[in-house]
Amino acid sequence: MRLIVSLLLVVALAVTAFSFYQVYTEKIRLRGELEGRTIVLAESLQESVTPLVQSNSLKKLNRLVERFGNRERLKGVAVFDREGNILSSTPELIPKIPKPLPQIISSITENRSLGSFIKIDDKKTYIYTIPISEEDRLIGALALFHDASYMDLRLEGIWEHNLLRFLTMSILIVVITLLVVRWSVTGPIAQFAEWMRELRMGKGKVTQPSASLRGDVLAPLISEVTHLAKSLSLARARAEEEARLRVKAESLWTASRLKEHMRAELGRKKLFLISNREPYMHVKEGRNIGCIIPAGGVVTALDPVMRICDGVWIAHGGGDADREIVDENDKLRVPPEEPAYTLKRIWLTKEEEDGYYYGFSNEGLWPLCHITHTRPIFRLEDWVHYQRVNEKFADALLKEIANEESPLVLIQDYHLALLPLLVKEKRPDAKVSLFWHIPWPNPEAYGICPWHQEILIGMLGADIIGFHTQFHCNNFLDTVDRFLESKIDWEHFSVDRGGHTTLARPFPISVSFESLSDKASAIQEKASLKETILKEIGIQAKYLGVGVDRIDYTKGIPERFRAIERFLEKYHEFVGEFIFIELGAPSRIHIKRYRDVMTEIEEMVDKINWRFQTKRWKPIVFLKRHHRHEEIYRFYKTADLCMVTSLHDGMNLVAKEFVTSRADEDGVLILSQFTGASRELKDAIIVNPYAIEGMADAIYLALTMEQDERSQRMVRMRQVVREHNIYRWAGNLITILVRLRMPEVLEQERD
Ligand code: ADQ
Numbered sequence: 001m002r003l004i005v006s007l008l009l010v011v012a013l014a015v016t017a018f019s020f021y022q023v024y025t026e027k028i029r030l031r032g033e034l035e036g037r038t039i040v041l042a043e044s045l046q047e048s049v050t051p052l053v054q055s056n057s058l059k060k061l062n063r064l065v066e067r068f069g070n071r072e073r074l075k076g077v078a079v080f081d082r083e084g085n086i087l088s089s090t091p092e093l094i095p096k097i098p099k100p101l102p103q104i105i106s107s108i109t110e111n112r113s114l115g116s117f118i119k120i121d122d123k124k125t126y127i128y129t130i131p132i133s134e135e136d137r138l139i140g141a142l143a144l145f146h147d148a149s150y151m152d153l154r155l156e157g158i159w160e161h162n163l164l165r166f167l168t169m170s171i172l173i174v175v176i177t178l179l180v181v182r183w184s185v186t187g188p189i190a191q192f193a194e195w196m197r198e199l200r201m202g203k204g205k206v207t208q209p210s211a212s213l214r215g216d217v218l219a220p221l222i223s224e225v226t227h228l229a230k231s232l233s234l235a236r237a238r239a240e241e242e243a244r245l246r247v248k249a250e251s252l253w254t255a256s257r258l259k260e261h262m263r264a265e266l267g268r269k270k271l272f273l274i275s276n277r278e279p280y281m282h283v284k285e286g287r288n289i290g291c292i293i294p295a296g297g298v299v300t301a302l303d304p305v306m307r308i309c310d311g312v313w314i315a316h317g318g319g320d321a322d323r324e325i326v327d328e329n330d331k332l333r334v335p336p337e338e339p340a341y342t343l344k345r346i347w348l349t350k351e352e353e354d355g356y357y358y359g360f361s362n363e364g365l366w367p368l369c370h371i372t373h374t375r376p377i378f379r380l381e382d383w384v385h386y387q388r389v390n391e392k393f394a395d396a397l398l399k400e401i402a403n404e405e406s407p408l409v410l411i412q413d414y415h416l417a418l419l420p421l422l423v424k425e426k427r428p429d430a431k432v433s434l435f436w437h438i439p440w441p442n443p444e445a446y447g448i449c450p451w452h453q454e455i456l457i458g459m460l461g462a463d464i465i466g467f468h469t470q471f472h473c474n475n476f477l478d479t480v481d482r483f484l485e486s487k488i489d490w491e492h493f494s495v496d497r498g499g500h501t502t503l504a505r506p507f508p509i510s511v512s513f514e515s516l517s518d519k520a521s522a523i524q525e526k527a528s529l530k531e532t533i534l535k536e537i538g539i540q541a542k543y544l545g546v547g548v549d550r551i552d553y554t555k556g557i558p559e560r561f562r563a564i565e566r567f568l569e570k571y572h573e574f575v576g577e578f579i580f581i582e583l584g585a586p587s588r589i590h591i592k593r594y595r596d597v598m599t600e601i602e603e604m605v606d607k608i609n610w611r612f613q614t615k616r617w618k619p620i621v622f623l624k625r626h627h628r629h630e631e632i633y634r635f636y637k638t639a640d641l642c643m644v645t646s647l648h649d650g651m652n653l654v655a656k657e658f659v660t661s662r663a664d665e666d667g668v669l670i671l672s673q674f675t676g677a678s679r680e681l682k683d684a685i686i687v688n689p690y691a692i693e694g695m696a697d698a699i700y701l702a703l704t705m706e707q708d709e710r711s712q713r714m715v716r717m718r719q720v721v722r723e724h725n726i727y728r729w730a731g732n733l734i735t736i737l738v739r740l741r742m743p744e745v746l747e748q749e750r751d
Pocket of ligand 1: 300
């Protein structure tokens with residue numbers, strides 16, 4: 001009502017103002033027109049009347065006056081002598097002319113024409129008087145009487161029209177406002193309220209309102225409430241899961257269990273996590289700034305842990321808009337939609353990034369640790385940068401932990417191998433762990449690094465070094481044994497060197513395993529998702545395979561495509577039936593080997609597609625870009641198979657993400673035997689990515705496997721990932737770290 005009344009008031013004011021103006025201009029126009037016409041008439045009549053008044057020919061004058069008086073809207077004409085008496089007039093007018101008529105006297109005495117409005121018979125009349133003179137002598141005056149009542153009628157007409165317009169507009173405004181309010185406000189609010197009611201009552205697994213609501217005026221509110229709803233749903237799911245577990249007396253790690261555990265173990269202590277890559281990167285998107293989660297296993301695994309433990313994550317700010325978002329201490333709270341921990345960004349110069357990240361870490365250590373026949377490159381200047389950047393990270397960390405007693409430090413990966421010692425030297429009370437996310441090679445392979453001893457010494461500053469598998473721990477201990485003077489304790493898998501002990505333990509990393517949908521709704525969702533995805537890419541097919549990777553030569557992508565080619569060659573009946581979608585995020589593109597592998601992959605896709613494609617079908621679709629996690633999960637959820645064919649991989653989280661996403665308990669995982677994940681996911685079809693024939697057969701086996709077997713395998717794999725999730729990983733690692741008894745500290749205390 002308030003909206004409608006205000007709208008109507010404004011419109012009424014506008015209409016009134018416009019009407020006034022219109023009436024005013026129309027009045028001036030009508031008057032001008034009337035005057036003009038009368039003057040022309042008066043002047044022509046003046047010429048004929050003057051000689052008759054001069055000669056006093058009253059008869060002729062009367063005839064002339066009568067003839068003139070019969071014109072449209074002209075009420076009549078009157079001729080006056082110089083005293084203002086009527087000499088002649090239109091007969092009907094004589095009784096009505098006011099006597100005396102002051103305007104006639106003024107016209108004669110002032111010798112000029114005058115015009116004014118008077119009332120005759122209660123009607124508005126325009127009277128125009130013009131003096132009559134003989135040479136220079138005034139002998140009388142002529143008056144023309146014009147009916148002007150039509151002017152008032154015309155002006156009234158304008159008011160009436162405008163009133164009518166106002167009424168029509170008012171009705172339209174009322175109707176349209178009501179409709180818009182109904183469609184855009186009250187309707188959506190009612191739906192919204194209904195959706196929230198369902199959420200409150202815990203009906204179904206609703207986390208999103210209907211699609212029609214999402215694009216509406218309530219969109220910002222909906223996005224906030226959706227987050228709230230998700231948290232609510234998640235909390236409910238977790239509570240249910242925990243209740244279920246309590247009943248079953250199982251010891252499953254969940255987010256809330258980890259939270260409680262951390263509270264008990266850490267008290268008010270914070271975690272300090274250091275990695276090269278940041279979990280949230282700000283990038284310019286036209287004029288706006290967007291936030292992306294970079295592709296990579298470290299971030300995928302550790303963000304859920306930090307979300308529940310709080311603390312500070314120190315990482316390199318690599319996004320082109322990163323500096324615009326931080327505060328004066330280079331910090332911000334993340335995740336943006338639900339801040340839970342602090343991200344502190346470290347800035348690197350271009351030279352530092354080239355030398356430390358692209359050079360030493362990714363052209364040196366990465367191929368050194370992955371046995372994939374790509375030669376590591378070691379340059380002295382890269383090594384210098386690597387040392388300097390490790391010191392930079394150490395300075396930042398030491399500043400953060402300055403006021404913390406026995407801080408807990410979790411260092412991530414091969415970029416920061418020197419950091420443990422740099423921290424430990426300054427803060428012997430710090431409890432330091434280093435998690436090595438990639439494989440550890442045998443001593444012979446490792447020994448080719450010119451700085452193999454310095455790296456090992458740096459790493460051994462840590463109290464615990466974690467690897468994904470026992471095999472990598474053994475390789476590490478062998479390597480230390482070969483290159484450093486130290487004591488290896490094979491019973492406890494530890495190294496004693498210079499009075500400091502470092503444990504080497506396997507902590508197979510994982511994903512969070514949050515499963516929000518039940519089996520029935522997942523099955524339902526799967527069918528429609530497949531249809532939508534195939535429609536989006538414009539291809540018809542019966543079977544769908546998916547691959548998700550950072551484009552890296554260790555991931556075995558060309559081998560995978562070769563296997564697909566061989567599969568289509570060998571099992572021709574699948575031509576036109578099977579399509580493989582590769583979601584590949586470009587990575588480390590400043591390194592030539594990565595550009596080469598990208599070119600190799602693109603050429604191979606072209607070649608295979610050219611060989612097999614038909615008008616409406618091609619075997620491989622390569623979507624070369626970074627995808628959001630929700631996008632990736634759409635593909636996981638509906639794929640008939642997922643291929644992970646790494647030539648060597650510490651763990652590989654894509655395999656575990658695929659299993660997590662399959663609430664429908666279907667889908668087949670083809671998994672390389674050279675991934676850490678293959679030690680746990682024994683129900684995948686395990687393949688050797690170098691054996692193309694075997695991989696082609698694995699695709700065939702996956703697509704022809706009986707539904708029951710597929711389901712049994714998936715159920716078992718889901719059980720493994722559910723139990724060995726990222727919370728368990730963090731719980732185990734942090735518990736050992738917290739409970740470490742540190743001889744150096746005990747000694748200091750004794751002194
Ligand atoms: P990565 O080599 O980065 O990790 P991986 O474990 O496979 O490899 O994780 C990749 C992550 O990136 C996954 O979460 C995946 O969803 C995401 N990703 C892949 N392609 C993407 C795309 N196109 N768009 C967006 N995201 C994409 C390193 C080691 C691994 C180890 C992890 C964790 O090399 O062996 O498993 O660390 O320790």
